[in-house]
Amino acid sequence: MTKLKLLMVALLCTSQFLWAQNQSTGRVVDAKTGTPLPGVTVTVKNRNINTLTNADGSFSINAPGKSTLIFSYVGYLPVESAPGNALGISLTPGENALSEIVVVGYGTRLRKDITGSVARVSAKELANTPVTSFENAIQGRAAGVLVEQQGGKLGQGIKVRIRGSASVSAGNEPFYVVDGIPVVTTNLSSNGAPTSPLADINPNDIESIEILKDASAAAIYGSRGSNGVVLITTKKGKAGKTKIDFGYYTGNQKPTRMPEFMNAQEYVTYMRQAAVGAGKQDFKAGGYATLQAAIDAENSFLESRLLRYSAGNTDYQTYKVSTDWQSMAFQDAPMSQYDLNLSGGNDKTTFYIGGQYLDQAGIILRNSLKRYTGRVNVENKVNDWLSVGINMSFARSLNKRISNDNQFSTPLQIVALSPITPAIDPRTGFTSGALDLATGLPNTNYPVYYNPMLSYEAGLYNTTVNRTLGNVFGNVSITRGLSFRTELGMDQLNQNEESYNGRLTRRNSGATFGTGFNAGDQILNINTNNYFRYNTHFREVHSLEATAGMSYQNYKLQSNSVSGRDFPSDDFKKLQSAATNTAYSSSETQYSFLGYFARANYKYSEKYLLALSGRYDASSRFGQNNRWGFFPAASVGWIVTEENFLSHVNWLSFLKLKASWGLTGNAEIGNFASRGLFSGDASYGGNPGTRPSQIPNPDLKWETTASTDAGVEIGVVKNRISLEVDYYTRKTKDLLLNVEVPGTSGFSTQLRNVGNLENKGIEFTLNTNNIVGKKFKWSSSMNFAANKNKITNLGGQQIGTLNVAKEGEALGVFYSKEFAGADPANGDALYYKNTLVNGKRDRTTTNDYNLAENVVIGDPNPDFIYGFRNNFSYMGLELDVLLQGVYGNEVFAGGGQYMSASGSNGFDNQTRDQLAAWKNPGDITMVPEARLFYANGVNNSSRYIYDASYLRVKAVTLSYTLPASLTSRLKISSAKFYLRGQNLFTFTKYPLWDPEVNADYSATNIVQGRDFYSVPQAKTIVIGVNISL
């Protein structure tokens, strides 16, 4: 068969070309080990002639006499050679950035020939990162890609922004594609804390992640491309001996940072101070004959409450009990992962079979995740014109979850409990709050709040996901250079959420006999891609690659849920046993996209590059009038070092200039957003009801982003130093905007195409091979990106409170009052008036919050983000250190309104910094007078805004690979041991938990940079081993 193929190739070549043909033969081996390499691509440079090496590494190819042969193989540096007989080619493992194959939409390109902006993160960098989801693993590794995890809960939503936020009300997350198929990213969580379906993907199955950043790269995805595209390619087998890889790591996780709270003595003293403060206010408000009478009344109230929260005894007076509640919210968090992969094949069939088990405990109480994943990727060459294959993965995960950050039951709200309250109530011997001896039921007002420990003892919230993701494909070679590919993909996700809150949780759940909840979601996402690919070279200097085809996606989500209460006992956790049904629902929603696309890449003489692409896209989400959109893009490149005039400049090994322009769209809105709707969710008194739910907007259309990118890629000293710099602008128009409308209309918002925003930025990536010795090697990679986001027009709208979308500002800036500290005279919270008087801000202060003007008091968007990786290797030892950081962003610590609040919220324990509260006239302090239950400076203001810049030692890996002499004696091909730390150190001025935070329950495009009892990030240390047979 191979002979037949060769014969055909030979015949074709003979008929096509007039010059002389020579048969080149030879063998390709690994330069290090000398083992033959099967499946190596052998190409004749600038010709459409290629073949693969056989199982013994041999090849035979017809090449013109003056041509050049290129040998390329994934994971090896390509080699060029003149044709000849019995050539001995050895390939060195390693990657040369310029010759690496980069996956782009519906095809691949050589890095050197790319005119757009594409970042790539390879398996080597991703492998064995001790995190749940792969997005974490790319943090700090790609320029211009901001990755922010909301907090330290497992499987939680992760914010990814590629070159800034392009939209106000539509989606801002990138478009994710796995092996050519768009995947489900819908958050299906029912408890207000988003989860990410991307956590179902095993990061160790990933061969590479390509991030399409500019329009010329992303426009092939048309209406889905505005936020960038993330292409995930999974591992494939290679012809040759079957390789068996085993991996294992185990370790432990801890919170990165913890703030300090008051101890019992500080708390009691502070609360007494707050009672006096409150008494003064009571007296001012009237109702008391003397100031002392008012203070006495507050004092007696306070002491009665302290007695209550001290479990009914006077221990609080001697500070005998001083509970560190915060530490109780965290748990010991071991983490282990097991991988077993087999890959191999022959020249007909290649396969990759992978399996993984991840067993991870969360750092926060009750949180854990177990995930099983499996993958089979197979490709078979049926004959010389047809190949077929399948990439299929399944995942099953069980995530034991906790409430969202805004619930009394979320573990970290435990910090609100008074330190004078004992963990175990001495009156009962049970957890405080578990039993009120007077009623025989859980306490209703002891401790001060519901004790989250009770949810740990008697509550569960389990999310189980079954996911099947994959595609089948066929590839037909029609004629030389022309092929047709058809892909049918399916992403099927079934989720079950089950919750039970037992009798102990009564104070929180409101039910004496338990509450239960069950929800099921079923997603079927079908996608097909059908396209032609054509490539040709003519007259030696022209090279053309073209792609054209269609793509269709249909997504359907069916959901149902039911809640009940009153169970026979806590042994019964299923709703079958619930006496009362308290909520029920089922729903279905659907969308579809249909697109036709085409792309042409033209190269002239290896110097001049031109790429054109266009996509014509339609979505069910838009009305008939504006259903179709067109998204063109163009880019050019000039490889200057190919010019003769630079041929003598030896130090400059590579120089490319490139520029691109393109339009992309954003359609990430509700499925029926253009319609005027009455919803049927309004039954009353047992009879059905409907109500207006949405105002129509038949003119609704795409939001469009016009992007330009100009870049330069430089390689010097034989590419030992390479630099890539990009400047870009992204201008979004016709923003899909939830416009705030007068509430008197019966509606609060309407989705309209209003407004413009822009992102401008600069990115650079600098890779250097600092030391390339025989034994010692040191390489560095630095990336930096500064993005400036600005809303240029919102039609006069201002959206949101605190975090706002506002003309002239970046999306989500904090817009509120500027706090001015405590009034030295009386301890009142003061605010700068900031009213505009003759174009100047009035910097006098007021204690009347309503008299102060809102001003920009912070920005949740960083000025710049960066990553800096260093890799040192000496013989088998390797040290890899990744630093990662963000700079110039602020966080609003919303929890401060309760825990750093001058006693305004009553008996919440306070952060220790509140001890600096105003006490006597003349005191100069930023902490207003403590006043029990009097809001003194706790409204939204810059009082709770903090600089959240940070620099993290993100990942440190120290590994040792056994020498080949030893492994060959052990009859294994390689073995590596490593010690790895994730988030080892965090340098920041942020005073609370972790600065990388966004409270899960409130996170939106606009609401960013909030901290509200959010779980900090995990610091992880693991030890691991990888063995290949």
Added chain:
Amino acid sequence: MKKKFIYISTAFLLIIGTACQKKLDINPTSSIDQQNALNTSSGVLTALNGAYFDVGNAWFYGGDIGLFADLLGDAGELRWNGTYQQMTQMYNKAIPKNSSFVASQWLQGYKAINDVNNVLSALSVVDATAKDRVEGEAKFIRGSVYFDLVRMYAKAWNDGNPANNPGVPLVLTPTTGITDANKVTRNKVSEVYDQVIKDLTDAEAKLPATNGFYATKYAAAAMLARVYLQKGDYTNAVQAANRVITSGKYTLTSTFAGAFPASASAQVPNTSEDVFAIQVTTTQLSNDYYTFYSPSSRGDIDIKPAHLALYETGDARKAFFTTSGGSVYTLKHNSRYANVRVIRLAEMYLIRAESNFRLVTTVGDTPLNDINKIRTRSGLPALTSAGLDLNKILMERKLELAFEGQTLHDIKRLQGNVGLLPWNSPKLIFPIPERETIANANLVQNEGY
């Protein structure tokens, strides 16, 4: 051969594309297009039912209308211990104009108004047998909502000249799209009251005497009695209250506690004295009085000794409290699935008594008899005519209706004080929500904000 491949592949691609194009038309399954919602009589009836759902939302008659007024009108009889800053601000009489609770209540009120405006716009398709009832119910809701909005967001009727004071915008037609016409201005307080009285009077005329738990003729009359009392129009108040009492449709429960039946796990039907109550079922709507007043729920509001001291010995209402962990809570709202009482018959007796007393009339009955009816139900000795004065009547009213959202409005009507704040202090009026003044520059903000 090769050409055939190209033809086949191209055809394949185009066939799939054409087939998929049809799949771009997808209809929702849990909503319908607005143009199809009100075409039929049953469509309008379900939309009317949906309006009850919206007006019964916790932000409005589901409790917050009364709850917020209780916090704003309190001076030392109850204690707010909760964590919602927005409610702390109300309790402290220091409300920022960006309060999200103030905005939510406003939005919910106008949502209900738009619901009923939709219903009223489609009366022509309603079956003749149901038409009057539908119109009456819709107008009952609209009149009631405007009355409560104007009480919360504007100066009191008796504060200066209501014909000059800005009230709330009157929107009387359904919203089908948004234009500049939706940037409405505030009508005067008197204009709003006029509309309220017009709607409720219409409603009373068109509604049937019995209508299940939905609004009846007498629910409209009862709400009118409340409106007239707020205006100090005792002549009309006494008549309206009398119409409710003499209808014979309602009777006081035999005990005070009987007016507030409790069940931990199931809905409790209206009592014989409920003139209008929001229906809370185990699956739809919630009772926010319960959420905040009940120790079985958040228990964020406890009752101070100053209030407990107001009751006479032997008053069954004095015993209608519970102590938990050293704090005292009212038992009025101790049932999770209790209907939210909007108007009870007892209030009608109190309105009739007060109005008759002031007018020196005996419409329906003497003030003494009416007051004694309320007193004896709670186990108190009957008063003699010598022992009856206006203060006694007002105290009876205060105690009977405590924690039901009346205090603030009574203080304003009677020109009393909330602590040191006079009844007409701007701090006792909600701001126009900041989101509204931003979305609609035609809205004038209230004094003091």
